[in-house]
Amino acid sequence: MAAQFEISDGIIAEHNAREQAWVAEDFDYLRTKLRRRNVDIEDLVARAQAFRVAIPSWGVGTGGTRFARFPGRGEPRDIFEKLEDCGAIFKLVRSTPAISLHIPWDQPDNAAKLLEFARARGLHFDAINSNTFQDQPAQKLSYKFGSLTHPDPAVRRQAIAHNIECIEIGRALGSKAITVWIGDGGNFPGQQHFRSVLARYLESMREIYQALPNDWRLFIEHKFYEPAFYSTVINDWGISYHCARELGPQAFCLVDLGHHAPNVNIEMIVARLIQFGKLAGFHFNDSKYGDDDLDSGSIKPFQLFLIFNELVDAELNAVKDFEPAYMLDQSHNITDPVESLMMSAGELVRAYVQAHLVDRQALAQAQEKCDPLMALQILKQAFTTDVAPILAVARQRSGGAIDPISVYRASGYRQMKDKERPATTGMAVGIV
Ligand code: RM4
Ligand code: MN
Ligand code: MN
Secondary structure: OOOOOOOOHHHHHHHHHHHHHHHHHHHHHHHHHHHHOOOOHHHHHHHHHHOOOEEEHHHHOOOOOOOOOOOOOOOOOOHHHHHHHHHHHHHHHOOOOEEEOEOOOOOOOOHHHHHHHHHHOOOEEOOEEOOOOOOOOOOOOOOOOOOOOOOOHHHHHHHHHHHHHHHHHHHHHOOOEEEEOOOOEEOOOOOOOHHHHHHHHHHHHHHHHHOOOOOOEEEEEOOOOOOOOOEEOOOOHHHHHHHHHHHOOOEEEEEEOOOOOOOOOHHHHHHHHHHOOOEEEEEEOEOOOOOOOEOOOOOOHHHHHHHHHHHHHHHHOOOOOOOOEEEEOOOOOOOOHHHHHHHHHHHHHHHHHHHHOOOHHHHHHHHHOOOHHHHHHHHHHHHOOOOHHHHHHHHHHOOOOOOHHHHHHHHOHHHHHHHHOOOOOOOOOOOO
């Protein structure tokens, strides 16, 4: 393979030197301001530098809507090119060294080669995602009427085998978790016997659970509707929690922000799962109406902050076995996915740092004294603090860019990839 274009350290350094002046000035001012609140800015920079969120392998391709897909220029055509894009994102933002692989969309022919390619870019593999929500070309039996919960045991066996194969692939790549999301459900009242399908789900999941290596976790991802529009087998966090408990200590509940009815109090669900020791982690995105897969923090930044408020509270309280896995699960239809993912990763770090600004002692006092107004004011004070200088300094100190999107645009990365990657047909990744 001819040498592929990469964003150079030189261009990052050159841009950082130009931005340096405002960053230093704003950082100093914020340091003074936070000192008045007894907050050490250096502690926040260190926390921002340590923050990690995984990129899904399908996220760097252009997604689709239910109606159309508009391919982008220089889109990655295979998993290696996807890793190149992930490498570019990681180089600029520094908080995204992990890739969450989707099987079979990004099934590797040679795991060792893929691992080596990833390592050369400082990347590694996070939770692996199985797919029994659509049929693949060479597949024997159809998932049209379900997979792990299908009435025909042969279909269930096929879906179980696929998940076990995913664990095997993940093992070879160094993953430590599998995320199972199924599309099983019904469009018609009476189509499914609710208790039977759930019983079959548990029976199938028990077999997958049995195949888990001891140091692996199984993530159950719920979703209240779609592709089924009347009933979904794993429809909400209550069912997910029930199943995780039934399965055992290696099973956890994954929260995709788009998988709840509008206006559901997601931060409270997060707190409950933390309390029960069953929070797997997140698929971050944002939404207005349903599973819209919009960019994280683009619609409801306060909700994102409130979720991180719960996560940081658990972190500071050293809640036992609290180890949430973070991933961005977005569909980029009208932006360059690399830009969207960089911005979204930044939004997560922002919410995380802001959550660290919450005066928890004062909040506890306000709660004790039944002073809701003060409680809200404490949260708002943290949420309205502009922490951009902290994020910029954190990126810079980790070797990344103060302004990742400007550097990315100036580097001409997409234009170079457009030349290197002539379009092929059949590059659709489906609806994500
Ligand atoms: C689902 C869910 C899964 C993702 C698929 C493509 O809605 O969010 O995590 O793998 O979409
Ligand atoms: Mn998801
Ligand atoms: Mn989703």
